[in-house]
Amino acid sequence: xxxxxxxxxxxxxxxxxxxMKFGDVESAERIFRSIKAKSTNIYGALMNGYNRNGExxxxxxxxxxxxxxxxxxxxxxxxxxxGACSKSGMLHHCQYIVNQIPLNIQNKIRTQxxxxxxxxxxxFRY
Numbered sequence: 001x002x003x004x005x006x007x008x009x010x011x012x013x014x015x016x017x018x019x020m021k022f023g024d025v026e027s028a029e030r031i032f033r034s035i036k037a038k039s040t041n042i043y044g045a046l047m048n049g050y051n052r053n054g055e056x057x058x059x060x061x062x063x064x065x066x067x068x069x070x071x072x073x074x075x076x077x078x079x080x081x082x083g084a085c086s087k088s089g090m091l092h093h094c095q096y097i098v099n100q101i102p103l104n105i106q107n108k109i110r111t112q113x114x115x116x117x118x119x120x121x122x123x124f125r126y
Contacts, residue, residue: 008036013045020049038069044077051083059084060093078105079114086118094122 012035019028032038032046043066050058059081066073073081078101085094098115105111 009039009041013039013041016042016045016049016070018051020045023053025049025053025055038071040071040074040077042067043071043073044080047077047080047084049079051087056087060088063097072102075105075108075111080110081109082114082118086114086121089122091122094118 012031015031016028019025019031028049032042040083041085043062047062048061050056058083063073065083066077081097085097088094101111106115
């Protein structure tokens with residue numbers, strides 16, 4: 001990808017999404033790292049790709065990076081994180097993420113549906 005397109009959010013988000021769909025996580029991560037001004041969409045594309053490629057645990061690291069940079073996920077980002085929680089099955093990660101979700105996002109039907117799915121997949125024995 002030409003250098004002048006790397007900081008164009010729509011192009012970069014699309015490139016990350018495409019690479020993740022092809023299973024090229026490493027190249028997607030390289031593009032992500034090269035972006036100077038990251039939007040919530042770019043973070044979301046990376047997290048969604050991790051979920052798609054069986055690396056949901058990496059979503060939590062991305063979420064930590066977002067927190068460090070005071071970037072708040074949008075509704076889609078929260079739902080991707082809920083999906084990562086659902087795949088991880090780890091109660092403490094789920095509780096932590098759910099406690100971070102703003103009330104206006106928690107009240108959305110898609111988010112409530114994702115939360116129901118997440119709680120159904122949690123193994124409460126651990």
